[in-house]
Amino acid sequence: MTLEQIDLEAWSALEDLVKPIQTKKRYNKLASLVHELLDEIGAAKKHPLLSMLDTLSLLIEDYESREIEIPDVEPLEVIKFFMEEHGLTQSELPEIGPQSIVSEVLKGKRELNIRQVKALAKRFDVSVETFI
Numbered sequence: 001m002t003l004e005q006i007d008l009e010a011w012s013a014l015e016d017l018v019k020p021i022q023t024k025k026r027y028n029k030l031a032s033l034v035h036e037l038l039d040e041i042g043a044a045k046k047h048p049l050l051s052m053l054d055t056l057s058l059l060i061e062d063y064e065s066r067e068i069e070i071p072d073v074e075p076l077e078v079i080k081f082f083m084e085e086h087g088l089t090q091s092e093l094p095e096i097g098p099q100s101i102v103s104e105v106l107k108g109k110r111e112l113n114i115r116q117v118k119a120l121a122k123r124f125d126v127s128v129e130t131f132i
Contacts, residue, residue, distance in 0.1 A: 017030075017052075017056075018055060018059070020059060020062060020063070021060065021063035024067075027060065027063050027064075027067075030056050030059060030060060031060060031127060033056060034053065034056050034057060034060065034128070035118075035121070035128070037049055037052060037053045037056070038053070038114075038118055038128060039118070042114075042115075043113075043114055060129075061129075064129075075111075075112055075130075075131045075132065076105070076106065078130055078131060079093075079096075079105070079106065079131070080106070082120075082124050086124075090102040090103055093120075095116060095119035095122075095123055096112070096116050096120070097116070112131055116131075117131045117132060
């Protein structure tokens with residue numbers, strides 16, 4: 001691709017979306033957009049917006065690495081924390097599935113899938129990255 005082939009009008013429309021995140025307000029805006037994209041894309045392996053999701057995820061990861069101290073915690077520990085924090089039992093986590101599946105997840109025998117991650121993030125109002 002050459003400079004002459006770049007559509008400057010199209011670039012102007014996308015520029016705000018792909019520039020590095022510098023403020024908490026923009027971080028929140030793009031994180032919200034990532035949630036919408038995850039809802040739209042679901043488990044599709046081929047979707048026209050998948051590269052946008054990848055790009056925004058990289059921008060968010062870059063901002064978080066610079067501005068937000070995120071403890072390195074396994075998803076299993078996060079789930080246990082939220083269960084304790086909210087006084088939940090295994091049967092009170094329908095986002096993961098039936099009690100037998102919740103039990104397997106809590107014992108480390110099964111990993112969360114994208115549907116479960118999205119549902120837990122929505123329930124506890126946190127980023128999906130919390131459970132990844």
